[in-house]
Each structure stands twice: as structure tokens, then as C-alpha cells.
Amino acid sequence: MRPPLDSPESSETAATIADLPCLDTRTDPATAASDQICRDFRDALGSFATGVTVLTTLTSDGRPIGVTISSFNSVSLQPPLILWSLACDSPRLEAFRNASHYAVNVLAADQEWVSDSFANREDNRFSGVRVSKGLADVPLIKGCVAWFECSNEARYPGGDHLIFLGRVQRFARGEVTEPLIFHAGRYRRLRGDSGQ
């Protein structure tokens, strides 16, 4: 809960950003690109807890591909739009850029192994993963908490990532409701108040 403006917590005891050790990426572009700053930046971003998704699509020759993505987010309700971003050096970038459709598979708490598989394995990422066919034959991973089947609406440059805007054509919620969480570089589970 937000403290009242004149409470000790807000005016005296609480540290402001000016009191904290702060990294200023404006000072020197060379410093901003240094390994240490990149690591610190990544760690600070990692304090934002997210769910975990696997983005799936087909290559132009009909091969299923997928990649673990936590940058998924909602954008617009009307029209229904979502976004996510993929590293420009991903070997799967061109396939996703050119795909007419892709799917966002929102992983369940017991699908940590699926996340690892689509983040780490070079080939056979679908090995052991049960799928069904969605719009445009895009694979949908079974056992997820939700699916968003999207057409590939737009793409925007975002530094070393490409930002994808997807128009949701169809969506569903699974029977499983507890999502997989990613925070500070580790998988987590919702504890206590699961909201059910």
C-alpha cells in the first residue's frame, strides 16, 4: 500500500533513487556497452517478475520451431494486440519475421523443462513435447495455462532485439491454472495466495 505523503517512510527513512548506487547509461556510450553495465542492467531488469512463454511457428518449408520468451506482454484490447521481442542474432529470427502466424504458449508451473528445452537445445526442441495444430498449422503446446494465436501484425527495430506486434486471432485458457514464473534469473512458483 502506498504510504501517506507526509509519513516518515516516504519523507525520511525511505531511500530515494538519488541515495542509491545508480548506474547512468547516458554518461559514456562505451561504458554503457561494457560487460559489467550490461550484466547490471540485465540483473535490474530481472527484478521484474514475468511469466514464461514459448513462441511457436512454422518455417517457410513447414518445419515447427519455437523459442522461450519472457518479453511477452499485452498491448491493446481493441483491437487485441500483444508484443514480444526476439534477439536479432537468433537463428530463428527470419522465420518468425516471415511467418504469417505464430502462437504464444503460456507455460504452466510444471513446464520448466519445456522452457529449458526451447531456450537451450539446438535441435529437437519439440522432443517429448505434446502439441496440437492451431491456426495455419502452428504448433500449440499441450498443458499450458493459456494460448494466444496471432497473425504477424508488425515488427519494429528495438536495438539488439526485434519487437513483434501480434494480432490475436484466437485465444484459450487451459485446465491448468498455475503459471511458471521467472524472476532474478530463476524459475519460481506462486506461493500462498494463488488467486484461486
Ligand SMILES: Cc1cc2nc3c(=O)[nH]c(=O)nc-3n(C[C@H](O)[C@H](O)[C@H](O)COP(=O)(O)O)c2cc1C
Ligand atoms: C525464461 C527465459 C526467457 C527468455 N526470454 C527471451 C526473450 O524475451 N527474448 C529473447 O530473444 N530471448 C529470450 N530468452 C533466451 C532464448 O530463449 C534463447 O536464447 C533462445 O532460445 C536461443 O535460441 P535461438 O537459437 O532461437 O536464439 C529467454 C530465455 C529464458 C530461459
